[in-house]
Amino acid sequence: MSVTETGLPAATRAEYCVxxxxxxxxxxxxxxASPMGTVPAIGARLAKLTxxxxxxxxxxxxxxxxxxxAIGQRPGAVEGWLPxxxxxxxxxxxxxxxxxxxxxLDRHGNQNISCIGxxxxxxxxxxxxRGAPVNTLNNPTSYWVPKHSARVxxxxxxxxxxxxxxxxxxxxxxxxxxxxxPEVVTNLGVFDFETPDRTMRLRSLxxxxxxxxxxxxxxxxxxxxxxxxxxxxxxxxxLRLIRExxxxxxxxxxxxxx
Amino acid sequence: MTQDKTMTADDVxxxxxxxxxxxxxxxxxxxxxxxxxxALLRSDVTDLTVVSYGGPDVGLLAAAGRIRKLVAxxxxxxxxxxEPHFTAARQxxxxxxxxxxxxxxxWGLTAGAQxxxxxxxxxxxxxxxxKVNPALRTVRSPYDDGEELVAAPALRLDAALVHLNRADxxxxxxxxxxxxxxxxxxxxxxxxxxxxxxxIVDTADLLKEHGPQTLLVKRLFVDGVVETPNGAHFTSxxxxxxxxxxxxxxxxxxARDPEAWQAFEARxxxxxxxxxxAAVAAFHQNxxxxxxxxxxx
Numbered sequence: 001m002s003v004t005e006t007g008l009p010a011a012t013r014a015e016y017c018v019x020x021x022x023x024x025x026x027x028x029x030x031x032x033a034s035p036m037g038t039v040p041a042i043g044a045r046l047a048k049l050t051x052x053x054x055x056x057x058x059x060x061x062x063x064x065x066x067x068x069x070a071i072g073q074r075p076g077a078v079e080g081w082l083p084x085x086x087x088x089x090x091x092x093x094x095x096x097x098x099x100x101x102x103x104x105l106d107r108h109g110n111q112n113i114s115c116i117g118x119x120x121x122x123x124x125x126x127x128x129x130r131g132a133p134v135n136t137l138n139n140p141t142s143y144w145v146p147k148h149s150a151r152v153x154x155x156x157x158x159x160x161x162x163x164x165x166x167x168x169x170x171x172x173x174x175x176x177x178x179x180x181x182p183e184v185v186t187n188l189g190v191f192d193f194e195t196p197d198r199t200m201r202l203r204s205l206x207x208x209x210x211x212x213x214x215x216x217x218x219x220x221x222x223x224x225x226x227x228x229x230x231x232x233x234x235x236x237x238x239l240r241l242i243r244e245x246x247x248x249x250x251x252x253x254x255x256x257x258x
Numbered sequence: 259m260t261q262d263k264t265m266t267a268d269d270v271x272x273x274x275x276x277x278x279x280x281x282x283x284x285x286x287x288x289x290x291x292x293x294x295x296x297a298l299l300r301s302d303v304t305d306l307t308v309v310s311y312g313g314p315d316v317g318l319l320a321a322a323g324r325i326r327k328l329v330a331x332x333x334x335x336x337x338x339x340x341e342p343h344f345t346a347a348r349q350x351x352x353x354x355x356x357x358x359x360x361x362x363x364x365w366g367l368t369a370g371a372q373x374x375x376x377x378x379x380x381x382x383x384x385x386x387x388x389k390v391n392p393a394l395r396t397v398r399s400p401y402d403d404g405e406e407l408v409a410a411p412a413l414r415l416d417a418a419l420v421h422l423n424r425a426d427x428x429x430x431x432x433x434x435x436x437x438x439x440x441x442x443x444x445x446x447x448x449x450x451x452x453x454x455x456x457x458i459v460d461t462a463d464l465l466k467e468h469g470p471q472t473l474l475v476k477r478l479f480v481d482g483v484v485e486t487p488n489g490a491h492f493t494s495x496x497x498x499x500x501x502x503x504x505x506x507x508x509x510x511x512x513a514r515d516p517e518a519w520q521a522f523e524a525r526x527x528x529x530x531x532x533x534x535x536a537a538v539a540a541f542h543q544n545x546x547x548x549x550x551x552x553x554x555x
Contacts, residue, residue: 130331
């Protein structure tokens with residue numbers, strides 16, 4: 001097993017993903033971080049413990065946690081109350097950055113979590129649109145895809161739940177006003193929409209992943225810059241926080257197996 | 259003395275009619291008025307339009323073919339992401355669906371309660387919610403911004419069914435968990451509202467141990483109060499009880515297979531509420547006995 005300079009076991013793929021998710025909330029200031037999925041939840045907690053200390057986090061129910069307990073643990077102290085009605089209303093204030101999952105995602109950042117196939121009679125009913133429409137129109141919405149594949153990254157999603165850049169633009173100024181999809185994190189890399197036509201670009205590769213692997217697992221033409229950096233290394237302090245404080249049970253490795 | 263509104267779950271269902279629009283409180287697999295839903299299943303009321311933050315309430319009604327139209331943003335069991343009967347019903351085209359965003363549903367109920375035709379929201383613009391609901395309209399702000407927003411239409415209900423921790427006989431409903439969900443809103447948006455609860459208490463006792471903000475539902479919106487201990491089962495009703503995860507898993511396993519579902523119905527859903535609660539107790543006793551046997555072996 002490879003190790004860091006001081007002898008810690010080297011970062012796993014899951015741990016690169018945690019750090020990449022955490023980076024989504026860098027510089028966000030005092031907003032609610034709403035992570036969906038295990039790795040984003042670990043990432044948000046890591047961000048709060050390190051470079052984004054002003055973030056607010058819920059316990060997954062109606063309470064805002066005053067501390068940062070391990071995943072699955074109850075907070076030691078509570079700093080606020082955020083029942084569903086307030087959470088939905090908070091979305092429209094914009095003081096929130098959510099990281100949602102995606103069953104399908106296209107090159108413009110349109111996301112589908114509703115159903116697969118024809119909406120009228122789906123071949124596979126999924127969750128329903130849930131809060132994806134309100135999220136994407138009102139506050140920054142990033143995505144987390146634990147298993148990057150051409151089944152997820154498709155040319156066209158079956159039911160636009162979360163709104164991407166092309167659909168927002170077509171819907172007009174009221175739709176684009178607060179619309180932003182900062183990034184997409186997957187088990188292979190980090191992606192954004194920093195291209196002239198606001199289509200998806202490969203921003204960084206997790207160490208050990210090749211460009212060919214990514215393009216081969218993506219069902220549309222991805223913008224790939226000439227030089228693609230690697231996702232940054234976790235610091236030793238971050239690795240300790242992930243392993244000992246936030247996720248001592250190693251749930252991250254179940255979501256992103258080595 | 260104000261009116262005593264206590265009644266039985268079957269009395270509530272006796273006031274419902276086929277073809278009605280029914281709102282169901284709670285959220286996913288949390289504090290659902292399941293005893294009222296089970297009573298509905300024992301009746302012949304059908305052809306319903308159901309408005310819900312959908313959980314097993316939607317699942318059971320869909321499995322029994324009682325839903326003509328569902329107005330919802332999701333169907334979930336929370337700890338199990340997909341509601342199996344909801345997904346099966348959608349995949350077989352069993353009912354008409356009005357798929358709205360979670361916030362649109364909230365503002366639609368708010369508009370219904372406030373007797374407004376709609377409330378303008380940003381949610382929905384650009385999404386396929388507009389496409390699959392061709393009746394949805396946008397509205398242009400009459401002010402200088404001129405923004406064109408979605409007019410989230412009022413959701414008016416013939417009846418609302420909610421489950422709370424406590425209530426008095428007059429219909430004042432109290433929640434003791436961390437989240438009120440939208441139960442007060444469902445009651446306000448309905449022509450008639452029915453509150454089931456874990457325990458009916460004297461009005462004077464409502465605030466003995468709890469603050470006034472726990473009084474969620476006011477009696478002027480409530481037509482009937484039903485005492486149904488464990489009436490939210492198998493969904494959560496904290497702090498009275500957590501979700502019954504073992505039972506929920508058994509429900510999902512049964513729902514995946516028509517034969518297993520028939521057996522589940524025969525075992526749990528063919529009698530009255532007392533029979534249901536007894537069958538649930540027996541389910542847990544069997545599991546316990548089985549575990550004991552395994553430990554001995």
